[in-house]
Amino acid sequence: MFSQTTEYALRAMACLALYPDQLVATGTLAQMTKVPSNYLAKVLQQLGGAGFIEGRRGVGGGYKLARSAGDINLVQIINAVGRLKRIESCPLGLENHGTRLCPLHRTMDRASALLIDMLKDVSLQDLIGDSQNPTKPLCDRQTMATLSVRGAPAKN
Amino acid sequence: MFSQTTEYALRAMACLALYPDQLVATGTLAQMTKVPSNYLAKVLQQLGGAGFIEGRRGVGGGYKLARSAGDINLVQIINAVGRLKRIESCPLGLENHGTRLCPLHRTMDRASALLIDMLKDVSLQDLIGDSQNPTKPLCDRQTMATLSVRGAPAKN
Numbered sequence: 643m644f645s646q647t648t649e650y651a652l653r654a655m656a657c658l659a660l661y662p663d664q665l666v667a668t669g670t671l672a673q674m675t676k677v678p679s680n681y682l683a684k685v686l687q688q689l690g691g692a693g694f695i696e697g698r699r700g701v702g703g704g705y706k707l708a709r710s711a712g713d714i715n716l717v718q719i720i721n722a723v724g725r726l727k728r729i730e731s732c733p734l735g736l737e738n739h740g741t742r743l744c745p746l747h748r749t750m751d752r753a754s755a756l757l758i759d760m761l762k763d764v765s766l767q768d769l770i771g772d773s774q775n776p777t778k779p780l781c782d783r784q785t786m787a788t789l790s791v792r793g794a795p796a797k798n
Numbered sequence: 799m800f801s802q803t804t805e806y807a808l809r810a811m812a813c814l815a816l817y818p819d820q821l822v823a824t825g826t827l828a829q830m831t832k833v834p835s836n837y838l839a840k841v842l843q844q845l846g847g848a849g850f851i852e853g854r855r856g857v858g859g860g861y862k863l864a865r866s867a868g869d870i871n872l873v874q875i876i877n878a879v880g881r882l883k884r885i886e887s888c889p890l891g892l893e894n895h896g897t898r899l900c901p902l903h904r905t906m907d908r909a910s911a912l913l914i915d916m917l918k919d920v921s922l923q924d925l926i927g928d929s930q931n932p933t934k935p936l937c938d939r940q941t942m943a944t945l946s947v948r949g950a951p952a953k954n
Contacts, residue, residue, distance in 0.1 A: 643882045643910050645801065649889070656902050676890050716905070726799045733805070734832050736938050745928040746812050746935035749872070749920055754799050756916060757909055764905055772901040779902035782892050 644720070650677045650685045651723040652716070656779040658695060659711040659766045660789065665697055665704035674780045685723060692722035711766035717758055719766070726761070728754050800876070806833045806841050807879040808872070812935040814851060815867040815922045816945065821853055821860035830936045841879060848878035867922040873914055875922070882917070884910050 644652075653675040658666055668686070672679045686705060689695045694714060697705030707714070720726045729751040732739035743751060769779055778786060800808075809831040814822055824842070828835045842861060845851045850870060853861030863870070876882045885907040888895035899907060925935055934942060 643799070643880075643913060644906060649906075652902060652906070653890075724799075734809075734936065736936075738937075738939050738942070739933055742931075742933070744933045744935045744937075745925045745931045746808060748931065749917075749925065750800060750805075750808070753913055753916055756912055757799060760909055760912060761905075769901045769905065775898075775901045775904065777895055777898070777900045779900045780890065780892075781894075781900075783894050786894070 645724055647685060647723045648720050650675065650681060651689060651719055653677060653780060654682065654685055654689065655694065655707075655714070655719050655766055656769055658705060658707045659770045660778060660781070661706075662711065663706065665706050667702075667704045668699065671705065674785070688723045689719075692718075694719065694722060707766075711770065714766045716761040716764045716766075718762075720761070726754065726758060728758070801880055803841060803879045804876050806831065806837060807845060807875055809833060809936060810838065810841055810845065811850065811863075811870070811875050811922055812925055814861060814863045815926045816934060816937070817862070818867065819862060821862050823858075823860045824855065827861065830941070844879045845875075848874075850875065850878060863922075867926065870922045872917040872920045872922075874918075876917070882910065882914060884914070 654671060654677070657671055657674050668679070668682070671677075671686075672682050675682065677685070683699060686695065686699065690697070690705075694708055695705045696708045697703060717726055729743060729747050731741050732743060733747060736744075739747070742748075778789065781789060810827060810833070813827055813830045824835070824838070827833075827842075828838050831838065833841070839855060842851065842855065846853070846861075850864055851861045852864045853859060873882055885899060885903050887897050888899060889903060892900075895903070898904075934945065937945060
């Protein structure tokens with residue numbers, strides 16, 4: 643359901659949220675998110691364009707969140723690289739459907755509304771600080787141990 | 799949220815459902831769904847491969863539903879051309895996440911579950927025979943009038 647790009651954007655944002663206020667090297671980001679470097683560069687560019695991350699690309703480059711993880715919800719991340727919006731008028735431009743929509747697009751709109759309602763209530767912080775689920779996104783056992791000791795990403 | 803291909807597949811299926819047991823010409827399908835012919839041909843091939851439609855492509859070709867519109871739900875159509883499935887194990891293959899998933903993928907799985915639950919209860923028939931919403935998918939006023947008189951698609 644979620645596109646590859648959306649999945650990758652969520653991984654990248656989760657990775658940066660794990661290391662707040664630190665510039666995470668692009669190599670480390672690629673390694674932890676398991677996203678091919680070229681693809682990741684495009685995703686990071688979109689996230690930067692939307693104002694969610696700041697930093698610089700290329701060798702020696704790195705990124706960090708531009709705002710607090712608690713202030714970014716999942717709908718915002720998804721919309722930075724894709725589209726999770728209500729359907730406001732007939733996508734075929736049919737006058738008699740207008741903004742009331744036919745049963746097909748009304749159903750698709752209802753599905754979008756359901757998803758938006760759920761995901762706008764989940765912040766990036768919720769994903770990395772869930773007390774009910776101590777597993778952290780992207781982190782194997784070794785990374786979890788490093789995080790709890792130093793909180794610093796490996797240099798790359 | 800839904801991909802272009804998913805949107806087009808739903809339109810094509812709705813169009814065929816409007817004319818049950820009739821071979822709808824590919825030109826008519828393209829015209830009513832407003833989908834570019836080449837793109838539509840690929841979508842129809844996928845829908846045929848999944849066993850939802852039958853017919854033949856090319857000049858003089860046409861398609862019809864291979865089963866009753868009441869027996870096809872929207873999750874099935876979406877999965878014929880894309881992917882709307884639960885997340886059953888860590889997409890990154892991390893052992894410590896396994897099938898329990900981290901908070902990121904558990905949230906994405908919860909979103910998928912919500913959508914599947916909603917859309918599996920909507921059949922193709924529900925979209926074209928909704929008594930609460932007499933507007934038919936893809937149909938402008940003129941097509942609605944033709945449908946109510948003859949039920950036959952224009953030849954093309």
